[in-house]
Amino acid sequence: MKKLGMIIASISMVLTVITPSMTPHEVHAATNGDVVVNEVAWMGTTVDYNDEWIELYNNTGSAISLDGWTLNATDGSPSINLTGSIPADGYYILERTDDNAISGVTADHIYSGALSNSGENMNLRDDNGALIDNVDAWHEGDNDTKATMERQDPGVAGSDASNWVTSTGSYSEGKGTPSSSNTSGSGGSGGGEACTDTTEHLNQVSEAPDAINVYFNKCAMNQYADAGNEANYNVNLEDRLLKRINAATTSIDFATYEINLPKVVDVLIQKASEGVDVRVIADSKDATDPHYVDRFKTMRLYVEEMVRGKDMVVGTADDIHVFSDSPMLAVEDTNLRADHNLPSSPDDFKERTIMVGNTEMTGYLFVEAEQQSDGTYYSPDNQMHNKFALIDDQWVFTGSWNFTVTGLYGSEENMTNGVLDGNQQHVVEVNSSELSSIYETEFNEMWGTSTLSPSTSNANFGPRKVDNTTHQVTIGGKTVEVYFSAGDDAVGRMAELVKTEADLNTYFTIFAWSDQTLVDELKYKWEGSYQDQQGTRTGFDVKGVFSSDFWNQWWSASVEMTGRTVTGSENNPNIRWANAAPVYKDAEARKLHSKTMLVDADTNSDPTVIVGSTNWSTNGNDVNDENMLIIHDDAITNQFVQEFNARYIQAGGTVN
Structure with a gap:
């Protein structure tokens, strides 16, 4: 099993250093709005909630000296005395305690003092004490996804709530855009538009004995439905x-x-x-x-x-x-x-x-x-x-x-x-x-x-639980398997199913996937080899969408399936695929939270869908209390295909 580590997703910023030999037009005095508090990771990162950081942005075409400037919360903490300079049209990153909050980006300033998750009123003042910018609350940001609060229009100073959005960008340790342009509340990973219908559709609902009803809270694409099998989507x-x-x-x-x-x-x-x-x-x-x-x-x-x-x-x-x-x-x-x-x-x-x-x-x-x-x-x-x-x-x-x-x-x-x-x-x-x-x-x-x-x-x-439950039942002629964690080796059963029962394709949407055996069995199906960077395409079809929260974590199967090397993976047993699979990070407005794998969907080879609460990880399999259903049925699997295609196209994939 792989372990959580740091990865790199951001490009290091080249700092502009102001020296005494610079000419006067290269550094100038600021007025209100010339420099703004542009982005705040008040919730920390996915690595550590203490890894808070703040980004300043220079709206002008000249470098500005920050010597003597302050960024202070009105409650007294944090109280930051700035130094150095911020380049023209550039960024200045402040990291709390040390320079480990953002991998690949060197902090311009290290400060002390925690940001309260309930909000802060912070004033940015120049060396004469003049107010340059103010942030009076956390108007946006998401503690669950570790998505930063970012300014929609950096050219507008002040704390107008309508000018703040929750970032949908992605960096190694969360959602945000440190030292790069803000997302302005749009996009995710830049995928295509899968479907725009927001009307609730209840198409397959039964109260009959042995009924299996599936509901999706996001859109699905019913053009991929088998006749009379349109999914239930946009469901409350x-x-x-x-x-x-x-x-x-x-x-x-x-x-x-x-x-x-x-x-x-x-x-x-x-x-x-x-x-x-x-x-x-x-x-x-x-x-x-x-x-x-x-x-x-x-x-x-x-x-x-x-x-x-x-x-x-x-x-x-x-x-x-x-x-x-x-x-x-x-x-x-x-x-x-x-x-x-x-x-x-x-x-x-x-x-x-x-x-x-x-x-x-x-x-x-x-x-x-x-x-x-x-x-x-x-x-x-x-x-x-x-x-x-x-x-x-x-x-x-x-x-x-x-x-x-x-x-x-x-x-x-x-x-x-x-x-x-x-x-x-x-x-x-x-x-x-x-x-x-x-x-x-x-x-x-x-x-x-x-x-x-x-x-x-x-x-x-x-x-401390034991394996004490039946694992297979027949419901209305459908074979349904059920596994609980910890104790039942649910993810191990998934790996076995891929190895012995997947014949033609596997599609998935997953929040967190670190299980090595499962990804290795899928690699063998894809390119006929368990070895790092070896294999030849077999014709087996793989498509997938990973949560952007973990897309660049070195332990994530997304790194191996795309054949990448990221910080943390160089000295760990990642088994990279020689032929990168068409898998994408999600482009959802919030979390892609499902843990769903489809096997041999829309074929005659026992179409099967795996669903439940279990992430495909050590914690999900061996530590947490979880439940997983494996449903062998073509109609149910096809309903999941309709939802999968919406997520996949939105993330940037192509569906035949």
Whole structure:
């Protein structure tokens, strides 16, 4: 297995150094707007959230000395005394702590002091103290994708919110354009226009026994549909989940990596108040990690709503039973609690001091978790990454979609307006008591028991689980395989399938892929060799789209499949393809989040699609809690072809 490392995607900037021998017109005094704060990585990078950086831009045709200039936050941190100069029509990069934030770009200035993720008011002043530019808030940027906030028009100074966008450019450590032109909110990786229809299309939906319904929240290209098999696309996945939960009469088992959708929380609470048995497994986070601190506060407030139930009283019949891989302590901020109509204090929960990993924590414990043999709790380092719901021991609702605002809508405003501008996702729901029973076995292994009350001592998450489920069922004549991580070697089964069952083609969209065996088996299909930079084209067809988040990470299969060498790969066992495959980085507005592989699509050779929550990586296979479905069916696979072609053409690929 390959390890995460640094890569290079940016071109080093040639710095203009101002010397005393330069003539006066080469360096001049600045006026308001001559230099602007052009881009801010207030969220850090995919490598480290502490790797914050700031870019200044010179709007003039002359170099400007920055000696004596300051860039200060009004709250006192950071407080930066600038030196050196910024070249004509050029950039000046400030990196926090050291020069490691952006590979391939040398910092012009190293500063100290963290940028608050909740926002800063920063003033850029010249050596006379005159205000040159101001940034009064983080109007844009994305902490999930590590996409920077960049100025749409660098020629307009000041902090007009409409002049800031979230970058869709890409560099080694995230989304952004350090030391290069801003993306101005357009494009991704420059692909073609696949489809522009935003109307919801529900074409293949059935309530019948053995039904398998597939939903895509982004557009699909139904010109690639088999007759009468047009896909469901531009679908509001929340509506489909609400419909399924609302129909529950006896039980709901709900496993969620993250949740902050108020309608979903409300309907779960309502069903519990009606007497439906509702069990929820929710992934816990590190409450001090800046990546999650605000989101995890929000999630815990919603989870506490569920724990209290409709009457908001702890320990009554309408409460939802919630359990986690690591314990949750209640949020005590009275204003935030008021926003969720919670009691002003959580003191009706027992205040406890507990050991979580190696950390002692004190607070109001309101969600219990798996305990170690000595009674301490496991840390939240591993991820309970599932996103599935089991309804009445009959319906299985699963896929790549996290039950979040970002995952579907992109923003609170979009959610209010019903605009689906979130990450690219898929959902599969199956009407099968046999498949539901298999998922319930997995749920109960994490829960520790089959009853309503979880067991802290019998629960097993992540690598402590065992392979205890059936892996193949027949649903309406279709062979469906199901694998769970950790323990079932789901990605190993994928590699075996490619090796022994893929005859004609493999297409994929993937968020993160580092598994070496899987990419090597696909290399052999493509060019008949497992060796680095060796092989001859076999005629086997490969097409794919990788998340731009990891396109240039040395461990990513994208690097090997395109035959590249990037920083970090020179001294690691990357096995590059001699014949570069037509694979692309995504051109999505937000994340390409699916983990989907199609094998022998649109052929007579057992068309198969692999879907679920599992990234094809060591964590996805051996550490996290995940689920994967392998569906052998030509019609279902063809529906995924329709969505794949939209993503592929948009990314720059060509479909015959």
